[in-house]
Amino acid sequence: MNRQNLLLNMFNAMLDALGPSRWWPGDTPFEVAVGAILTQNAAWINVERAIGNLKSASVLDPETLYALPEERLAELVRPAGYFRLKASRLKHFLAFLKNECAFNLNALAAFEVMQARDMLLGVKGIGPETADSILLYACEMPVFVVDAYTGRILSRHGLIPEETDYAELQAFFMDILPEDVKLFNEFHALLVRVGKDFCKRKAGLCRDCPLGSFLE
DNA sequence: CACCAGGCAAGTA
DNA sequence: TACTTGCATGGT
Secondary structure, three states: OOHHHHHHHHHHHHHHHHOOOOOOOOOOHHHHHHHHHHOOOOOHHHHHHHHHHHHHOOOOOHHHHHHOOHHHHHHHOHHHOOHHHHHHHHHHHHHHHHHHHOOOHHHHHHOOHHHHHHHHHOOOOOOHHHHHHHHHHHOOOOOOOOOHHHHHHHHHOOOOOOOOOHHHHHHHHHOOOOOOHHHHHHHHHHHHHHHHHHOOOOOOOOOOOOOOOOOO
């Protein structure tokens, strides 16, 4: 079986088992981007609380959040953890949005994907996964998002070495798959769902994985 | 109680 | 370059 069919079969196995995902959760591209920063090393349920706080306070839009004092912002995003750090990162991102995008993420659509990616990576607090999540899920640009689950699932099924880094993992998908936003979106969403429900850090908690018989 | 969750940057050697 | 550490809340 060649590598492309391997990946597509893997995708279909997850899709058959779990159904389509309708991702990323968020009402607007800006909310998606904020969620991408808040979810760094945090449980999504806690990010939902933080976003709920921002909505309740009616501050979840670029201009209002830019003007909000950082201490007040930190207070609102507290449930997401690392709250002072994340308030600072959101402020860096908001300054970028104001200065480079006229407060509108759609401005990134004017650039090539990798150029937009480099711009985001220049923001302090935005690393590869956060940048790619914003590009794919908020801007609908074709980059494959890698996360902790991606490497864990692939290495546990013997497809890659455990120490494979972000760029290599991303290339593993992007060198093979067609450049398709919908495919990249659903593929990553399914990997996260499989990761959450079946592929915990402890290898023992890996029963009934949709990919369990995938490579037998 | 210990461990974990959709990372990232800064410091050390 | 390759490791290590700080950042923090809330669920299991």
